[in-house]
Structure formats: structure tokens, C-alpha cells
Amino acid sequence: MPSERAADGAAAPRSRGGSAPPAWLRDVTLWVAAALAAVVLVVLGVAVLPGWWASVVAGWVQGVLGRGIPIGLGLGALFTLLPLGVGVLALRSGLTSRSRIALIVVALLLLLPNVVTIAVSLGRGDPRSVLAIAAPGFVGASVAGIGLVVALLLALVLIRRRSRRTRRMMTEAGERVAAANRERAREREIATEQSERSETEQADPVRPVVVEPDPDFPQEPPAEPRTR
Numbered sequence: 018m019p020s021e022r023a024a025d026g027a028a029a030p031r032s033r034g035g036s037a038p039p040a041w042l043r044d045v046t047l048w049v050a051a052a053l054a055a056v057v058l059v060v061l062g063v064a065v066l067p068g069w070w071a072s073v074v075a076g077w078v079q080g081v082l083g084r085g086i087p088i089g090l091g092l093g094a095l096f097t098l099l100p101l102g103v104g105v106l107a108l109r110s111g112l113t114s115r116s117r118i119a120l121i122v123v124a125l126l127l128l129l130p131n132v133v134t135i136a137v138s139l140g141r142g143d144p145r146s147v148l149a150i151a152a153p154g155f156v157g158a159s160v161a162g163i164g165l166v167v168a169l170l171l172a173l174v175l176i177r178r179r180s181r182r183t184r185r186m187m188t189e190a191g192e193r194v195a196a197a198n199r200e201r202a203r204e205r206e207i208a209t210e211q212s213e214r215s216e217t218e219q220a221d222p223v224r225p226v227v228v229e230p231d232p233d234f235p236q237e238p239p240a241e242p243r244t245r
Contacts, residue, residue: 044114051118055125070133071144075151085154093131093162100128101170134159 078085107120137144138156148156 047114047118051122054122058125058129066129066133067137067140067142067144068147070130071137071147071152074134074155075147078152078155080151080153082153085152086158089134089152089155089158090162090165093134093159094166095162096127096130097163097166100124101166103127131159131163 074088077088101124103120103124107117107124112120134148134156137148
């Protein structure tokens with residue numbers, strides 16, 4: 018019957034919803050998968066990318082020092098700034114776990130050029146020799162670009178914190194000055210009121226009250242002085 022089918026249709030989603038894993042388990046699974054993917058990328062990068070990256074950089078520089086320095090400086094700064102920006106975006110609130118993990122993966126991928134450059138320069142083998150001969154100045158300029166971006170970001174963070182502290186101190190000082198001004202204004206008002214009150218009392222002195230005798234009420238004669 019239609020009613021029974023409707024009841025079965027309503028019960029089916031409930032059973033499916035009841036068998037679904039909890040949200041925290043899905044989040045943990047996503048984070049573990051992202052960590053495994055990062056490990057796989059790092060292993061593949063260490064095994065495959067150094068030789069390929071060295072040949073690519075050698076094709077760009079072509080053994081010219083005047084090319085190696087600006088290319089290394091630009092790539093080092095660019096692939097430091099972009100991963101940091103994507104990482105900060107991933108840490109913002111309001112994002113789902115999948116979006117956050119995707120942004121973190123993108124940040125790690127953007128960080129690979131600098132990581133591979135440093136790994137090649139610190140390692141031993143053909144990639145290091147290729148960079149040393151066909152790309153002079155590239156590695157040092159890349160490290161300088163990384164350090165420059167990090168130093169600039171740290172300086173911006175320190176300046177922002179100092180400006181916030183200065184703004185807060187100025188606000189507190191302004192509040193203290195305003196409170197002191199209000200207190201002085203109140204004291205002046207009290208002093209003005211007291212002076213006006215004293216002037217009013219001096220202008221209108223208190224007159225003594227004179228009691229006039231009542232003619233209907235007999236008065237006693239003044240007492241005679243006693244003689245000894």
C-alpha cells in the first residue's frame with residue numbers, strides 16, 4: 018500500500034543515516050590520507066624530482082651568472098610566499114575539513130621547488146654538479162629569496178603587534194586624560210556652585226526676627242532691682 022511504501026521510504030534514510038560513520042572519524046580518515054599523500058609526494062620528490070629540477074634550472078640559466086641570481090631570487094621568494102599564503106588561508110575558520118586538507122596539499126606542492134633546490138644543494142650526485150656548473154648563483158639566490166620573504170613577514174608581524182600595542186596604549190592614555198578632564202570639570206562646577214552660594218548669602222544677609230508685643234496679651238512689668 019502507499020502508506021506502507023512511504024513508511025519504508027522514510028525508514029530507509031534513517032537506517033542509512035544510522036549506519037554512517039561519525040563526523041570525527043571522517044575527519045581523522047581525511048587527515049591520515051592527507052598525511053600519507055604528503056609522505057608519498059616527499060618520497061617521490063626525493064627520488065625523481067632532483068634530477069629533473071636540476072635539468073630544468075640548467076635550461077633556464079644556461080651557465081650565465083646574471084641569469085642564475087635573479088631567477089633563483091625570484092623563485093625562492095615566490096615559492097615561499099605562495100605556500101605561506103595558502104597555509105594561512107587553510108587555517109582560517111569556517112572551512113570544511115576537505116577544503117582545509119586540499120589547501121594544505123596545494124601549499125605543500127607549492128613548497129616543493131625550494132625544498133628540492135635545498136635538497137639538491139645539500140646532497141651528493143649529478144643534480145648537485147649540474148646546478149653548480151650550469152646554474153651558477155641559483156642556489157644561493159634561492160636561499161636569499163627564502164630568507165628575505167621570511168624576514169619581511171616577521172617584520173610585518175612585529176610591526177603589526179607593535180602598532181596594536183601602541184594603539185591600545187594611546188586609547189588607554191586618552192581614556193585616562195578624559196577621566197581627569199571630567200574630574201577637573203566636576204571640581205570646577207562644585208567650586209562655582211559654592212562661590213555662587215556664598216555670594217548669595219552675602220548679598221541677602223539673615224535679618225534678626227523681632228517679636229512685636231501683642232496688645233491683647235497683658236505683659237508683666239519689668240522686675241525691680243533688688244537692693245541689699
